[in-house]
Amino acid sequence: MRFKNILFTSLFVSALNITHAQSVDDALLFSQELNSGTARFKGLGNAKTALGGDISSVTGNPAGLGFFGQSDISITAAYSNTGNKSSYFGTNTTKNKGRFAIDHAGAVFHFPKNEGYHGWQNFNVGFSYENTNNFNNHVRYEGINPNNTIVSAYSDEIAFYGGQDFANDLRNMNLVEQFDRTDGTTDYFPIPYESGNKTQVSNVVTSGFSNKSAIAFGGNYNNKLYIGGTVGLTNFRYEHTVQFSEYGWTKIADHISPDNPNSEFLDPTKEKNKFVDKNYELFDDYYQYTEGSGVDFKIGAIFKPAVDWNIGATITSPTWYTIDDYYDRKIQVDYYEDEQATTSFSSFEKIYPLNPSTYTYRQITPWKFNLGLSKFFSRGFVSADAEFVDYSTTKRRVLNGADPSSEDVWDKEVKDAYQSVVNFRVGGEFLFTNAISGRAGFNYYGNPYKNADNTQYSGSLGLGAKLTNTLYLDLAVVHLVNDYKVSPYTIIDETFWNTTTPTADIKHQRTNVVLTFGAKF
Template identity: 35%
Template sequence: MNFRILLSMAAIVAATGQAYAQYSGDALRFSQTPFGSTARFKAIGAQTGVGGDLSSVGANPAGLGLFTRSEFSLTPEFNSFTADAQYLGQRNLGRKDQMGLAHAAVVFNSTVTKPKGAQLDKGWISFNFGLGYNRTKGYGNNVTFSGTNGVNSVADYYSELATDNYGAPSTLPVGTLERMAYDNYLIGYDAAGYYFPETDVNNVQTNTTDRTGSQSEVNFAFGANYENKLYIGASIGLASINYNSYTEYIEDGYNVTEGSDYVLNFNQRQLTRGSGINAKVGAIFRPTANVRLGATFQSPTWYTIEDTYAENLDTRYSKSVNGATQYLNDEEVYDFRYKLRTPMKLSGGIGYFFGNQGFLSADVDFVDYSTINFLPSQNGDNALINDNNRDILDNYKSTVNYRVGAEYKIENIMLRGGYGVQGNPYKNLSDTDLNTSTYSGGLGYRIRNYYVDLTYQNVGFNSDVKPYTLNNGTGPIASLKNTRHNVFLTVGTRF
């Protein structure tokens, strides 16, 4: 069976008069961040055992030990996201283009002064310091799907929520989604004590989600060279989250009970801001002149996060319903502040060099997403924190990421290519279709103290989106083929 990621528009609802949210999905989103890098290593992918590139500032800091001169580079990027959606037999294509700064870094070389006559390749040779900015993940995307549903309506979902959580209409708290639906005449209440949908099937459903934002790090790094054999390094990263999501669900159909056509709009918005800190330590060892072995330990990132979620439901009728044709609800806003600890990451890599002609490299990462942990902030909701920690243990697992890459030099021009897979983090879904695959290729040009690198990267994954899920597990599903096309350009100089 071909399982895919299941996401729900109604993952965050006001179900009991209090904000209820499955923040575990956000925790996974904020934990799946690759190392930031220059265009060179965006093309190659595998960098842990290579070093000698400004990508080391945000990845394996031991790679700074290979620098023999100071260096600066800047990497802008262009990315285009497309989502090819199949929903209720119809196809829609969503797209979003963005530009930004992917990477900027500088390293200062400091060669150890040795006494006259001493062997220059013995003992500590250099201590290098780096400072860099890395955009580790971008969230810009647009997903749109639409189709005619001949089986059910979102009002079926609203009626199940009301029946499961409340009694008579007088018990529906003001501001809850269930009360909004009842006040909009989308659901009714019968003598048996059940809520029921007033809407008919064969309604037209349209869902649009627009996301913006990114995650980034500022890194302070140190690397040292011991006898051109052992390179060690460490760094501190100041991480930040800026995530915005806006979703509009529109349903156009017929209200059987009220005898009128209707158009309902359910709007959601989420704004998340966070800041955190992490650390990395690494080493690269040269057992022979042609082989480099690297390892990196990245600590968890400890975040403090502020989240704002808001929703509202409005309905218009073609005929007067109880004296009006339009029913508007105030937007309900829920603020939540919490602390988040992401998983640690262990990385290992190898590079095999063909003299100065080029190299092959391979990396592997181990990440255990079941160790993600929520902690309450001041006056936090402990019950909500505990619920999401249980969700993490129930749904997430450890996984392995791997990358392979190569670089080949023809005079002043470098040819590069790479392939990588980010493993499936879901415990109960084992299909490889949940992996995220990355293909990349690029060119580099060197002339004296200057260089230019250009890389194209293709990132693809499949996912399923459910606008709503009924108690029996059914509900309409949009099957998405997601593709991100990235272009990176690095310009740099040695000094």
């Protein structure tokens, strides 16, 4: 087979509305923060809403800064290894990717206010920089599809959303032909043989990051009530390279004549006739480069109803992003006389958009609400969090004089695709000695999709060591698992084609090894 070394996407994006469709997918991507904090809190499963005394409190619960009795500074390094196992029509594929980075750095400055036991005890200020998301990933799946072709999806896109220019492009590439519906309208059917075996390969390579710089304050009132606030500035860069490849046979004359007996593909005197019963290789390549920045705010409180209990809560505002999207797409098809041929007898190529440009818009992420509870024992503690996020409330607002009516369409598609979730986190710490502590944690993430399976959870283990009275070292290992299904393209009218959208099962696993070195002063 003549498959080239290709990279491609898990989602079919129509040439008719490529920017709009990709932005709907980005509604979730740029709303999640999955990679924040120091090694101590990561070892605890990031169950930090009711905890303090760690620099992660700057972006976790800023009220936790009120627990500091002295200043603190730390830096966190991490190695991340990502692995993906996929299954598509019975074929299994594995891909791995690794990355080293500085994940977190910060400082807290302690300002005591009262030498007594009543009133305000301190007001502390914290600064931090952290990677909140790691977009580096490589997903590949491939197999033999005997049920349908991506050209069926092209035909559905034309039938449901219009786009005569796209239809003409596909006709000129000899990928579709016209047929008359019973209501007198004209639609298009694929020339590639839907029921023939087609080798399909899909490769998705993403890279980039999301980071946050934040300043926070926290105060301690009477060692009972702790309050705080944070202002965060987020920047991200996201690069997405997508390629899909399909290799099979075009239809013979007997397959074409029932749909269009007058087709030029059936006339030996016409140029199109030479594309009947031929080998073909089709490529659908997509590239996206997105970058943006935004601001958000957070307020938090921790209350101690008893010496051994903490109750914490935070409210996080939306992040108000300004985002720039650059994208392009290419569809290419090569035709061969048979499977043994190494040189195509005809090739076609179409690039979208005709004049690539940058598309700028605003995106507003959902509000987030957290509640936490911590119970302390003589040699450690247990802490648990619950977070509520409604991803269906993500909004987009157009800029640069773009059509404002697209906002309502986009908002509706987001509401149709996403739903609210409750994420759970639990973790604990045990002091083996006065200098060595062990930690463990577990995270469960709710499914943000209304109509798709998505299971995501992570577990963590950690160790902490007090090296001296001022120096400390924390280590954590976090293993995340995300099981989901993905499609290279979508068959919109499954009843008409008598087939279903092809899906691949993906098991995504990411292991982070995190090391924090800090000093108190």
